[in-house]
Amino acid sequence: MNPHGLRATMPDRLTLGIDVGTSATKVLLLKPDSSWKMHVWPSSKDLWSNLREWLGDRGQQIERLGITTHGPSGIVIRDGKLCGRVIPWHEDLPDGCNRVPEGEQILPPTRAWVPSRLAQWELENGPVGDGIAVQLKDFYNWQLTDVIARDSRSMRGYVGNGHFHLPEDVIGQVSNQGSELSGIAEGAEVICGCDDLTAGVIGLGAVDGVLFNLANTSEHVGLVGSVPREDMSWLPPIGRLPSLCYNATSTDANTIMRDRMLAIEDVRSKFPAGEMWIGGGWAMNSQLVASRSAIRKAGQEVSALGVAKLAHRRSVAVIFGAGKVGRGFLAQLLNHAGWDFSLVDSHEDTVNALRQQDGWNVYNLMKETNERLQARHIWHFDDNLDEVLAEADLMLTAMGANHLKPWAHQIRKPLCKRLRDGKIDLILAENHPRPAAEVREALLDGADDEESQLINTRLGIAQAQVLRSCIEPTVNQHPLTVQVQDHWTLPLDGEALRTEVSIEGFEKKTGFARELTRKLFTYNCVNAMVCYIGYLLGYEWLADAANDPKIAELALQAGRESSAALVAAYGFEAGEQEIWCNQALAKYQDKSIRDPIERNARDPVRKLGKTERLLGPIHLCIEHNLPHHTLMIGVAAALRYPGAIMDNTLPTGEAEARLESLLAQESL
Numbered sequence: 003m004n005p006h007g008l009r010a011t012m013p014d015r016l017t018l019g020i021d022v023g024t025s026a027t028k029v030l031l032l033k034p035d036s037s038w039k040m041h042v043w044p045s046s047k048d049l050w051s052n053l054r055e056w057l058g059d060r061g062q063q064i065e066r067l068g069i070t071t072h073g074p075s076g077i078v079i080r081d082g083k084l085c086g087r088v089i090p091w092h093e094d095l096p097d098g099c100n101r102v103p104e105g106e107q108i109l110p111p112t113r114a115w116v117p118s119r120l121a122q123w124e125l126e127n128g129p130v131g132d133g134i135a136v137q138l139k140d141f142y143n144w145q146l147t148d149v150i151a152r153d154s155r156s157m158r159g160y161v162g163n164g165h166f167h168l169p170e171d172v173i174g175q176v177s178n179q180g181s182e183l184s185g186i187a188e189g190a191e192v193i194c195g196c197d198d199l200t201a202g203v204i205g206l207g208a209v210d211g212v213l214f215n216l217a218n219t220s221e222h223v224g225l226v227g228s229v230p231r232e233d234m235s236w237l238p239p240i241g242r243l244p245s246l247c248y249n250a251t252s253t254d255a256n257t258i259m260r261d262r263m264l265a266i267e268d269v270r271s272k273f274p275a276g277e278m279w280i281g282g283g284w285a286m287n288s289q290l291v292a293s294r295s296a297i298r299k300a301g302q303e304v305s306a307l308g309v310a311k312l313a314h315r316r317s318v319a320v321i322f323g324a325g326k327v328g329r330g331f332l333a334q335l336l337n338h339a340g341w342d343f344s345l346v347d348s349h350e351d352t353v354n355a356l357r358q359q360d361g362w363n364v365y366n367l368m369k370e371t372n373e374r375l376q377a378r379h380i381w382h383f384d385d386n387l388d389e390v391l392a393e394a395d396l397m398l399t400a401m402g403a404n405h406l407k408p409w410a411h412q413i414r415k416p417l418c419k420r421l422r423d424g425k426i427d428l429i430l431a432e433n434h435p436r437p438a439a440e441v442r443e444a445l446l447d448g449a450d451d452e453e454s455q456l457i458n459t460r461l462g463i464a465q466a467q468v469l470r471s472c473i474e475p476t477v478n479q480h481p482l483t484v485q486v487q488d489h490w491t492l493p494l495d496g497e498a499l500r501t502e503v504s505i506e507g508f509e510k511k512t513g514f515a516r517e518l519t520r521k522l523f524t525y526n527c528v529n530a531m532v533c534y535i536g537y538l539l540g541y542e543w544l545a546d547a548a549n550d551p552k553i554a555e556l557a558l559q560a561g562r563e564s565s566a567a568l569v570a571a572y573g574f575e576a577g578e579q580e581i582w583c584n585q586a587l588a589k590y591q592d593k594s595i596r597d598p599i600e601r602n603a604r605d606p607v608r609k610l611g612k613t614e615r616l617l618g619p620i621h622l623c624i625e626h627n628l629p630h631h632t633l634m635i636g637v638a639a640a641l642r643y644p645g646a647i648m649d650n651t652l653p654t655g656e657a658e659a660r661l662e663s664l665l666a667q668e669s670l
Contacts, residue, residue: 014033014034014063015034015063015064015065015315016031016032016033016060016063016064016065017031017032017064017065017066017067017068017310017313017314017315018030018031018032018064018066018067018068018186018190018310018313019032019067019068019069019070019201019306019307019308019309019310019311019313020049020053020067020068020069020070020142020306020309021069021070021071021198021201021305021306021309022045022049022069022070022071022072022138022139022142023045023071023072023198023218023219023305024045024072024091024092024219024220025044025045025219026042026043026044026045026302027042027043027044027045027047027049027052028040028041028042028302028303028305028306029041029042029053029056029306030303030306030307030310031060031064031310032307032310032311032314035504036504038303038307038310040303040306040307041056042302049142050145050183050184050185053184053185053186054183054184054185055185057184057185057186058185061181061184061185061186061187062187063187064186064187064190065187065190065191065315066172066190066191066192066193066313066314066315067176067186067190067191067192067193067310067313068192068193068195068196068201068309068310068312068313069139069142069143069192069195069309070139070195070196070197070198070200070201070305070306070308070309071137071138071139071142071197071198072090072091072092072138072198073091073116073137073138073139073156073158073197073198074091074113074114074115074116074119074137074156074157074158074159074160075088075089075090075091075116075119075137075138076088076089076116076119076120076122076123076135077089077123077135077136077137077138077140077141078120078123078127078130078133078134078135078136079133079134079136079141079144079150080131080132080133080134082148084141085127085133086123086126086127087126088138088141089119089122089123089126091113091114091119093122095114095118095119095122096122096125098121098125099114099118099119099121099122099125100114100118100121101115101117101118101120101121101159102117102159103115103116103117103158103159103160104117104159104160104161105154105159105160105161106238107155107158107159107235107236107237107238108230108234108235108236109158109159109235110235110250113250115158115159115160116135116137116157116158116159116160117159117160120135120160134150134152134164134165135152135157135160135162136150136152136157136165137152137156137157137197139156139195139196140152140156140194140195143173143174143192143194143195145180145183146174146176146177146180146183146184146186146192147173147174147175147176147177147180147192148174148177148179148180149173149174149192150165151165151166151167151171151173151174151194152165152166152167152194153166153167153168153169153194153195153196153240154166154240155169155196155197155200155237155240155243156169156195156196156197158197167194168194168240168241168242169193169194169195169196169200169240169241169242169243169312170193170194170241170242170243170312170313171193171194171241172191172192172193173192173193173194174191174192175188175189175190175191175192176188176189176190176192191313193312193313195309195312195313196243196309196312198218198305199216199222199237199246199248200237200243200246200308201304201305201306201308201309201312202214202216202218202222202281202282202304202305202308203216203226203244203246203308204243204307204308204309204311204312205281205300205303205304205305205306205307205308205309205311206279206280206281206299206300206304206308207279207299208226208279208299209226209227209244209338209373210226210227210244210371210372210373210374211225211226211227211276211369211371212225212226212276212277212278212279213225213226213269213270213273213276213277213278213279214226214246214248214278214279214280214281215266215278215279215280215281215282215285215294215296216280216281216282216304216305217280217281217282217283217284217285217290218282218283218284218302218304218305219283220250220251221250221251221265221282221284222248222249222250222251223248223249223265223266223269223278224246224247224248224249224269225246225247225248225269225272225273225276226244226245226246227239227244227245227373227374228245228246228247229245229247230247231247231272233268234247234248234249234269234272235247235248235249235250236248242312248269249265249268249269250265251265266278266294277297278294278295278296278297279296279297279298279299280294280296280297280298280299281298281299281300281301281304282300282301282302282304283301283302285298285299285300285301285302285304286301286302311340314340316340316341316342317340317341317342317395317396318341318342318343318344318378318393318394318395318396319332319336319341319342319343319344319394319395319396319397319398320343320344320346320390320391320393320394320396320397320398321333321336321343321344321345321346321398321399321400322346322347322397322398322399322400322401322409322413323345323346323347323399323400323401323402323405324345324346324347324349324352324353324356324380325347325352325400325401325402326472326473326474326484327400327431327468327470327472328345328347328398328400328401328431329345329362329364329375329482329484330364330470330472330484330485330486331400331431331468331470331472331486331492332398332400332431332492333345333364333375333377334364334373334375334486335490335492335505335506335507335508336505337373337375338506338507339504339505339506339507341396341505342378343377343378344377344378344379344380344381344390344393345377345379345380345381346381346382346383346385346387346390347380347381347382347383347401348382348383348384348405350382353380353381353382355481355482356377356380356482357380359480359482360376361374361375361376361377362374362375362376362480362482362483362484363375363479363480363482363483363484364483364484364486365475365479365483365484365485365486366486366488367485367486367487367488367592367594367595368487368488368594369488372483383412387412387413387415387416388416388419388420390416391413391416391417391419391420392419392420394420394426395426395501396426396427396429396501396503397426397427397428397429398428398429398430398431399428399429399430399431399432400431400432400468401432402432402605403432403433403434403437403608404605404608406430406432406434406437406440406441406444407440407441407444410440410441410444410445411444411445411447411448413445414445414448414449414453414457417445417457417461418449418452418453418456418457421456421457421460421461422456424460425460425461425462425500425501426460426461426462426500426501427461427462427463427464427498427499427500427501427503428441428461428462428463428464429464429466429492429494429503429508430463430464430465430466431466431468431492432465432466432468433468433522433526435518435519435522435613435614435618436465436515436518436613437465438463438464438465438495438498441463442457442463445457445461446458460500461500462498462499462500462501463498464494464495464496464498464499464514465494465495465498465514465515465518466492466493466494466495467492467493467494467517467518467521468492469489469491469492469493469521469525469589470486470487470489470490471486471487471489471589471592471595471597472484472485472486472487473485473486473595473596473597473601474596474597474598474601476596485595485596487589487592487595490507491507491508491509492507492508492509493509493511493514493517493521494508494509494510494511494514495510495511495514495515495518496510496511496512496514497512497513497514498514516572516574519568519572519618520568520572520574520579520582522614522615522618523564523565523567523568523615523618523619523622524561524564524565524568524579524582524583524586525582525586525589526614526615527560527561527564527586527615527616527619527633527636528557528558528560528561528583528586528587528590529544529586529590529602529615530609530615530616530636530640531553531556531557531560531561531616531632531635531636531639532544532547532548532553532554532557532587532590532602533547533599533602533603534603534606534636534639534640534642534643535547535553535556535557535635535636535639535661535664536548536550536553536599537599537603537639537643538639538642538661538665539553539665541599542598542599542600543596543597543598543599544590544595544597544598544599544602545590545591545592545593545595545596545597546593547599548587548590548591549591549593552664552667554587554591556632556635556636556664557587557590558583558584558587559632560632560633560635560636561582561583561586561587562580562583563619563623563628563629563630563631563632563633564619564622564623564633565579565580565582565583566623566626566628566629567619567622567623567625567626567628567630568619568622570622570626570628571622571625571626603640603643606640606643606644606645606646607645607646607647609640610637610640610641610646610647610648612649612651616633616636616637616640617637617648617652619633620633620634620637620652631656631657631660634652634654634656634657635657635660635661635664637652637654637657638654638657638658638660638661639661641654
């Protein structure tokens with residue numbers, strides 16, 4: 003049975019994080035719901051016997067684990083045995099053992115890095131020869147799995163050959179001997195792991211642009227996702243780990259408080275605008291946290307939690323549609339929630355471009371910051387969709403409403419194969435009045451009895467509202483860059499879900515059909531007024547048109563007409579609807595968002611549909627005997643857009659005359 007079925011029938015599978023620090027060892031069990039339990043003992047005591055005793059029967063529930071330790075140490079494994087002793091990072095370095103660090107990492111000369119510790123090891127034991135240099139967490143991993151593996155970030159300043167893995171890579175499984183040693187289930191997967199500094203940053207949840215303050219025995223303070231800076235240590239990105247630019251303090255009791263404050267003041271001076279997140283044993287002191295104007299994100303668990311997060315089997319989402327919303331909104335929310343995601347698209351050039359690049363940038367227009375995203379896989383619609391969906395815990399679409407029906411027909415067979423393994427939800431991030439009903443109808447069209455049963459009982463189809471603007475890059479940005487508005491919520495139909503989808507930013511709402519209608523008849527209605535009238539007045543950019551006083555007045559008035567109908571039909575509060583109209587216009591007036599009118603006005607035939615953004619509110623106004631003269635001007639303008647047609651069901655003569663009057667007042 004594959005993991006999707008197992009999740010429905012097995013008890014909670016646990017992830018174990020182990021942090022062996024200089025003074026204390028922390029072990030943490032992370033549950034699938036992100037809750038955790040931790041235990042601490044002095045590092046002078048044995049790791050495995052204490053772990054066995056604490057785990058008890060829970061050791062058999064461990065699915066994966068990761069270990070982080072202090073470093074850099076000097077450790078060599080040769081011929082399946084530990085050769086010599088473990089040389090710790092804090093020991094005095096003998097004379098003549100100083101070595102220059104190698105590789106991309108920028109490391110200060112104030113500490114003995116791995117090459118120096120290995121020189122010390124050779125002083126005691128002779129040449130390393132065919133031995134393999136590792137760190138302490140690698141030694142523990144080897145004891146559990148009989149596999150020798152190391153990562154370049156932990157091997158500070160050492161560049162060797164072989165046995166290198168990404169920190170998140172699974173390097174082996176707990177052996178029978180490793181299980182007896184540790185109490186961990188035989189067969190549990192062991193990741194390569196990482197250094198305690200990086201684990202702490204992960205434990206904080208810090209993303210690019212955040213200042214971190216790891217306040218432990220020694221203290222690290224710096225910036226996530228930075229380029230090298232003068233007089234600061236720097237670690238390049240590796241796998242899922244971001245680059246780090248930081249300062250570290252001494253462990254000398256006589257200078258520790260002075261050094262801590264100097265390190266923080268130095269970083270604050272270099273990055274004055276950054277928000278500082280703090281974690282570690284010292285973060286338990288609320289007065290200390292306040293004195294640093296920091297935000298407490300974690301306590302002494304920070305590195306154990308971080309390596310557990312790194313080891314945790316990440317949920318996988320599949321996004322159908324690799325356009326701006328898929329890459330610039332859905333992917334970013336998933337990434338921040340700790341999910342992996344794959345992209346599927348039918349556009350050959352887009353697929354090829356994404357496959358050739360190591361990710362893409364999402365540029366926040368308000369904060370003026372880049373975030374680098376990378377998909378697990380890039381698929382084409384013609385690829386084996388069985389393989390695409392086999393790994394999926396969640397599906398999302400952002401492909402354009404016109405593509406939903408043919409996509410649903412194409413996806414039915416592989417989707418039903420996936421549904422045999424368990425329930426899954428599909429979230430539709432589309433500008434469409436009833437996408438869920440349309441997709442379900444298309445999936446059931448031609449389905450046999452078994453397929454119909456699977457679709458009706460195991461598939462949740464939830465509509466969502468996309469309120470973030472995602473636009474094209476500038477000429478100075480990479481063509482795959484997506485520029486985005488600083489908006490972080492995706493409202494969706496919580497009542498339609500079949501599984502426990504828990505992703506920060508996903509706002510589950512009840513009575514969502516009316517919410518979707520409200521968004522379409524307010525935001526999209528105002529957008530249509532701006533872009534179609536703006537096109538006739540010669541504007542190229544949406545924000546320029548929205549800031550034209552005449553267009554803004556018409557767009558707001560159309561929004562108010564639509565709002566009156568929404569209040570009458572669905573019982574929305576009138577004052578709240580007024581706020582929605584103002585927010586909609588303000589969104590399109592934001593000049594930092596350089597969104598072309600052409601992108602917003604395209605596909606006018608669909609947008610002139612009876613239930614769409616203009617005709618939908620008009621028919622609702624007619625039903626409730628409410629005025630809709632301004633909305634009709636928008637229809638008249640839309641009908642002049644190239645390729646626009648509409649069923650001849652509404653008299654547009656008066657609206658045409660009013661539109662002509664408006665255009666005559668303007669100098670084109």
